[in-house]
Amino acid sequence: MGWFRPFRLIKRLVPRDLMGRSLLIIVIPLLLLQIITTWVFFDRHWDLVSRRLNTAVATEIGLIARLIHTYPGEAMQEWAFSVARITQGLVFTVTPGARLPEIPPQNSDPIERALARRMGSYIPYPFVIDARPGEDFLTVHMRVPDGLLSVELSKERLFTETIFLFVFWVASSSIVLFGVAAIFMRNQVRPMLRLARAADAFGKGREAPNLKIAGATEVRQAARAFNAMRERIRRQIDQRTGMLAGVSHDLRTPLTRMKLQLAMMEGVDGVDTLRADIGEMERMIEAYLDFARGTGTETAQTTDLGALLEEVVERHRRAGGRIALSVPQAIILPLKRQAFERCVGNIIGNAVRHGTRVDVRACPGGEYAEITVDDDGPGIPPEQREAVFKAFQRLETSRNLKTGGMGLGLTIARDLVRGMGGDIALLDGPLGGLRVRLQFPL
Template sequence: MAIFDSLRRDPDRPPQFGLRWMSRWLRRQLPTGLYARSLLIIILPMLILQTVLAFLFMERHWQMVTQRLSSAVTRDIAAVIDLIETYPSAQDNATMVRIARHRLGLTVSVETNGELPAPRPKPFFSILDQILSDQITQQIRRPFWIDTLGDSKFVEIRIRLDGKILRIFANRSQAYASNTHIFLLWMVGTSLVLIIISTLFLRGQIRPILSLARAAESFGKGQKPPEDFSPRGADEVRRAGLAFILMRERIERQMEQRTAMLTGVSHDLRTILTRFKLQLALAGDNPELDALGQDVEDMQTMLEGYMAFARGEAEEDLGTLDLRALFDKLQNDFALHGKSLTYAIQGEEEISVRPNAFARLVGNLASNAMRYANRLEIDARQSAKWLTVVFDDDGPGIAREFRDDVFKPFFRLDEARNLDASGTGLGLAIARDIARSHGGNVMLADSPLGGLRATIRIPV
């Protein structure tokens, strides 16, 4: 109600704002799944059509038939009243009662010195009570009392005459279209059968789309697609599935070619670097050559790191990793270097990832913290959909303007930190590459401990 009050208070606000708000609210209320939306598309028009048909039927057919039947019964009662008043003798009254029973289907009795019962409360919804009362008022114009309630097959009508009460019992079917429920039952039953058939048909059409979505999701997480996946369903779904298979094969082929090419280049460069090292060793001790020898060692370390990463990416399959065992190992490494590491795990301790690659991801982030900080806190949380691992350290951190650049290969924060001999500039690049190959990402932020916060978030 607050949004409508604000619209009334601000007459200058364009009416399109209210329409946009209503459309957003409606989108939030509607289901988001294709299966539910498809059912809604089928069920809603059917319900609207049935509602319109039922309303028209009730308004025109049911009410019209009931009105005609009630009018006919009322005319018969009026005729009986006229005969009773024309021939008031008891013998004539008995004759009228007999004729009414056999010819008109009315059970009639005359009570002398009788009184009408107290008016009964009118039902909330009763076509017969309303129409029959109107007909008696229009045609007979005498005080009356009717009883149309209950499940009885008869309708009781009492009419006050001069010094007597005329009591009539008429069959309910004479004054009321009692077979209307058959139409409603057929309409509702047929609709239910059609909805069941539509539901089964939609399930068969939605299943190939869900299979395609699961295959794409698995491929996005770096997992193998389901073995039973094959394009099925409608022609459009088959084309989408075939396009996905071809795209996946092209991506895998491109990744294999890239990995094989870079691995070959790295192998050739390692051979050349080995010759450099041999020549430097034969050259003897020379202070001018020591710096060159250190550069060769750094290049050798970079190539070894990349080759190990490329080899692991190409060969490893999905498996199970114990987070507690991994964190215990890191905790021991920190203790050996005189530094502190604490961790907390919420949820399952075993996760489904590529074990060696994920261990390398966590190890790279932990080694960065061990190199530049004295304290590291790790918080791992696994929910139904996501695995989140947060690293908080008390080191110097990384400036905001460099947080995207540090994920680039061979990028070094030369001005911000002292270079470590073992650093290659590939640690964070490899970490993000591993996280993205699992369908997730690595993000950097400020840590509550005063240093850097690194967050791993991957789907499970």
């Protein structure tokens, strides 16, 4: 499909941003119009004007040559040469017995070519033209019966400067129109760029000021819709957070009373079992609330990723985990601190629970900061790696929370990471177990 290649090349050359494409839509027709207009003008104007100018000069030279041939004599010759010099600006000289000089034609000089075409029709003598490139004058040598007749004239008589003025005004007007178009297009594109930046910041969980309503009607409508959508989402998050706070309080109050009652029943059979059941219920409630709470209303703050990772890893080390941390260089980025600690804590906790060795590494990678958590545990089969992100999905089929958990850890982790504009993936690890890769936007 070789005929697709030019289209692919054009597609690669076309700008990808809206500003560039909009200017291209304006500039291409403008350039085509100017090129066509200039070409038509040059083709007609240059040919017509140069033909008439060269015809006039050739006629004047031919008239003087015939006049001195028809009426020989020094007096007539001097009078004719004087009239030609005063009225036409032609300087004639006669060299008796001289031969026609050998001057190669300057085929690249359009003035010489145009004059040579006209001279052949009005002068009955052999002639050559010495165009003298770079000079303001040229000389026409003619072999007349008495010797060599030469005439010197200014090149300005053979062309007009209106052509260059036309080109200058065409180029100037094109530059001015292009500048005006660029200013107007920039003002139209700027509100769309603000909308894109605001949507990107909101999608990454970062605080952004209200979007200014500006631009064309469609852009204003999109900005109003975005502001309304953002307010609805914020109200929904606030309502959910308030509801969860009430649910947490209502559930913990009776559990606290039950724990107090059990404390007064020391020595009674079955108290330890009931106390374990209450502890399990508290852990279940915390897991449910963490899952439903998500990122909450926490705002992102500029954070030293290495220092924060050190705090999270140190807590798991105190709990007995063998964890190696590597942060080769300082990484500063906006993060929701509590959400990050909960997310990475879940990942490292899973790695410590299922393996004996855990390696944690953080490094910048383009637009994202990348964190990898490797363990030497049994890992997760590739076909089940997407399923474990579903709520209450447990690879361990028993209902023992100590071995299988609630099945919400990875669900909460992905919800938190995506709430900060990042992503999470499960891969094969270099230690033989699982690698968890976290990406957070810089």
